[in-house]
Amino acid sequence: MPATSGSKNRRQEKEKQILLAAEKVFAEAGFGGATMQLIADVSGLPKANIHYYFQTKEDLYRQVVSNIFDIWLQAAQAFDESSGPAEGIGGYIDAKMEISRKHPMGSKVWASEVMHGAPVIQDYLEEVLVSWTEGRMKVIQRWIDQGQMEPVDPRHLLYMIWATTQHYADFQHQIATLNGGEPLNDADWQNAKTSVREIILRGLGVKDTGNEGRP
Amino acid sequence: MPATSGSKNRRQEKEKQILLAAEKVFAEAGFGGATMQLIADVSGLPKANIHYYFQTKEDLYRQVVSNIFDIWLQAAQAFDESSGPAEGIGGYIDAKMEISRKHPMGSKVWASEVMHGAPVIQDYLEEVLVSWTEGRMKVIQRWIDQGQMEPVDPRHLLYMIWATTQHYADFQHQIATLNGGEPLNDADWQNAKTSVREIILRGLGVKDTGNEGRP
DNA sequence: GCGGCACTTGACCATTTGGTCAAGAATTTT
DNA sequence: AAAATTCTTGACCAAATGGTCAAGTGCCGC
Numbered sequence: 483m484p485a486t487s488g489s490k491n492r493r494q495e496k497e498k499q500i501l502l503a504a505e506k507v508f509a510e511a512g513f514g515g516a517t518m519q520l521i522a523d524v525s526g527l528p529k530a531n532i533h534y535y536f537q538t539k540e541d542l543y544r545q546v547v548s549n550i551f552d553i554w555l556q557a558a559q560a561f562d563e564s565s566g567p568a569e570g571i572g573g574y575i576d577a578k579m580e581i582s583r584k585h586p587m588g589s590k591v592w593a594s595e596v597m598h599g600a601p602v603i604q605d606y607l608e609e610v611l612v613s614w615t616e617g618r619m620k621v622i623q624r625w626i627d628q629g630q631m632e633p634v635d636p637r638h639l640l641y642m643i644w645a646t647t648q649h650y651a652d653f654q655h656q657i658a659t660l661n662g663g664e665p666l667n668d669a670d671w672q673n674a675k676t677s678v679r680e681i682i683l684r685g686l687g688v689k690d691t692g693n694e695g696r697p
Numbered sequence: 698m699p700a701t702s703g704s705k706n707r708r709q710e711k712e713k714q715i716l717l718a719a720e721k722v723f724a725e726a727g728f729g730g731a732t733m734q735l736i737a738d739v740s741g742l743p744k745a746n747i748h749y750y751f752q753t754k755e756d757l758y759r760q761v762v763s764n765i766f767d768i769w770l771q772a773a774q775a776f777d778e779s780s781g782p783a784e785g786i787g788g789y790i791d792a793k794m795e796i797s798r799k800h801p802m803g804s805k806v807w808a809s810e811v812m813h814g815a816p817v818i819q820d821y822l823e824e825v826l827v828s829w830t831e832g833r834m835k836v837i838q839r840w841i842d843q844g845q846m847e848p849v850d851p852r853h854l855l856y857m858i859w860a861t862t863q864h865y866a867d868f869q870h871q872i873a874t875l876n877g878g879e880p881l882n883d884a885d886w887q888n889a890k891t892s893v894r895e896i897i898l899r900g901l902g903v904k905d906t907g908n909e910g911r912p
Numbered sequence: 913g914c915g916g917c918a919c920t921t922g923a924c925c926a927t928t929t930g931g932t933c934a935a936g937a938a939t940t941t942t
Numbered sequence: 943a944a945a946a947t948t949c950t951t952g953a954c955c956a957a958a959t960g961g962t963c964a965a966g967t968g969c970c971g972c
Contacts, residue, residue, distance in 0.1 A: 483726075489751045492918090492919090493918090493919095496821075496919095504863070508788070509812075510813060510814065511709055511729055511813065511901065512727035512729050512730060512809065513727070513729075513730060514726055514727050514728075514729035515727060515728060515729020515730065515813070517731070517958085517959065517960085518959080518960060518961080519958090519959080519960090524838070527920090527921095528920070528921050528922080528960090529744070529921090529960090529961090530920075530921055530922075530923095530962085530963090531920060531921070532917080533960085533961065533962080534919070534921095536918075537961090538960080538961080539959095539961090557883070572767060573913095582767060583792045590812050592769060593808070593867065593868075594727065594809065594812065596866050596867075596870055596871045597724075597805050597808060597809065597870070598725060598726065598727060598730070599725065600870055600874075604850020604874075607871060607874045608874060612874065612875060613874055617816070622789050632847070634892060634895065634896055635888060635892045637875070638888070638889055638892035638893060638896075639892070639896065641861070641864055641865070641868075641889075642857075642861045642867075642893060642896060644864065645860040645861045645863070645864030645868075646856070646857045646860045646861060648860070649856055649857075649859065649860030650856075652808065652811075652812050653811055653856075653859075653860075654809075654811070654847075655811055655812070655814050655815055655827060656815070656826070659815070659819075659822045659823060659826070659827065659857065660826070660827060660830055660852070673798065673853070674853055674856075677849060677853035677854070678849045678850065678853060678857060680900070681814070681849055681853075681854065681857060681897065682896065682899035682900060684847065684899065684901075685895070685896035685897060685899045685900030685901075686896065686899075687899070687900075691852070691944065707939095707948095707949090708948090711949090731965070732928085732929070732930085733929080733931080734928090734929080734930090735965050742950090742951095743952075744930090744931090744933090744951090745933090745950075745951055745952075746931085746949080746950060746951070748930085748932080749933065749948095749949070749950075749951095750949095751929090753930080754929095754930065755930080774943095785927060800957090851919090
C-alpha cells in the first residue's frame with residue numbers, strides 16, 4: 483500500500499526514509515558497529531526491503547556520506563558572495579555552526595569516515611575537497627594581500643574554522659555533559675556562535691560586523 | 698619462553714604490547730569495526746591469549762580509552778604552572794598540539810567514543826572532565842577580570858582549543874590529503890602550531906610571547 | 913479482469929564474531 | 943625435584959551478521 487501522492491516518487495520517498503534512518507544509525511554506531519537489522523528497525527521496514535533499495539551496506543553508507551558532503555559544500559556560498567573577510571569568514575562560520583546544529587549526525591558520519599582513513603570517499607576528498615580548499619585559500623590570500631586582515635596561513639585558518647564549528651556537532655555529547663547534561667538551547671547556540679566568530683575574527687585583525695544581512 | 702628482564706613485570710609488558718595493538722585497531726576501525734582477531738594479529742599473539750589478559754573486548758577498550766584520558770589531562774600542567782594567559786593558554790595549545798602529533802590514534806579513539814555517546818566512559822566525563830573544565834574556566838575568568846585578556850566565554854574558548862588541536866590528530870588523513878597526500882613534516886607542524894597559537898592569542902587580545910621556556 | 917511489473921517480506925544461509933575450555937608448557941615457590 | 947602457579951594456545955561454540963531468494967502482494971496500463 484504505497485504512497486499517497488503522485489506515483490513516480492514513491493521510490494524516492496522510501497529511499498529518503500531509509501537514508502534518514504541509516505544516517506542516524508551510522509552516526510551512533512559507526513560503520514562497523516551499525517547493523518542492517520538496526521537500520522531496518524529504525525526505518526520501520528523489514529531488512530530485506532532495505533536490501534531491495536540499497537544492494538549492500540556500503541552502498542547505503544556511501545549515499546549517506548555523499549549527501550552530507552553536499553550540505554557541507556553549500557556553506558561555501560557565504561565565502562563567495564562576500565566582499566571582505568568580516569562578511570565572508572564571519573558568514574562562513576555562522577553557516578557552518580548552523581549546519582552543526584541542524585545536521586549533527588551527518589557531521590558525525592563524516593568525521594567517522596575521515597577518521598578511519600576515508601576508505602569510502604577518498605575520491606571525493608582528492609577531487610572536490612582539494613580544489614574547493616585551494617579556491618578558498620586564494621580568496622583569503624587576496625584579502626591578506628589587500629591588507630584586509632592579518633597575514634595568517636589560510637590553510638590553518640580553514641582547519642581551525644572546520645574544527646571548531648564541527649566540534650559542536652561531533653562532540654555534542656561531551657558538550658551537553660559539560661552543560662549540566664542538557665543540550666545547548668537557543669541562547670547557548672547564539673552565545674557559541676558569537677564567541678567563535680568573535681575570537682577568530684579578532685584573531686584575524688578583522689572587525690566583527692555581526693551577522694547583519696542574515697537572520 | 699617469556700621475557701628477558703626481571704620477572705614480575707612480564708604481565709605489564711604483555712599488557713602494554715596488547716594495548717598498543719588495540720589502540721591502533723580501535724583507532725582505525727572504531728569499536729564496532731575492530732575485531733579481537735585483528736588485535737591479536739597486530740599484537741602477534743593468539744586470540745585466546747588476549748582474552749587471558751583482558752576478559753572482554755570492552756575491558757580492553759576501556760583500558761585504551763582510560764590511558765588516553767590520562768595523557769590528555771597531563772597537558773593541563775601548562776595551564777597551572779603559568780602566570781598569565783600568554784604563557785598559560787599558549788603553552789596549553791603547544792602541549793595539545795604535541796599530543797595530537799605523538800598520539801593521534803589515542804585521540805581518534807577518544808573522539809570515536811565521545812561521538813558515539815561515550816557509552817563506556819560517561820562516568821569519566823561527568824566526574825573528571827567536568828571538574829577539570831570548571832577549574833580551568835575559573836583561571837581564565839580570573840585573567841579576564843584582571844584585564845589580562847579580552848572578555849570571552851571561557852567555555853567556548855576551551856572548546857575551540859580542544860577542537861582545533863585535536864583536529865590535527867582526528868582528521869590527519871584529510872589534512873594529509875590536502876597536503877598533497879603527504880603527512881605533515883617538522884616544518885609543517887611548526888607552522889601549524891604557530892598559526893593556531895597566533896590566531897587564538899590575538900583573538901584573546903594577548904601578545905604571543907612564543908614558546909619560550911619550552912623547546 | 914488480466915497480464916506484467918514494481919515492490920514486500922519471512923525464511924534461510926554461509927561466514928564471522930566474541931568468547932570458552934581444557935590440555936599442556938613455562939616459571940616460581942617450597 | 944616436586945608441587946603449585948602462571949601463562950599459552952588450538953580447537954571449539956553459540957550468536958549475530960550481511961546478504962539471498964522465492965513466494966507472495968498490490969498496482970498499473972490495456
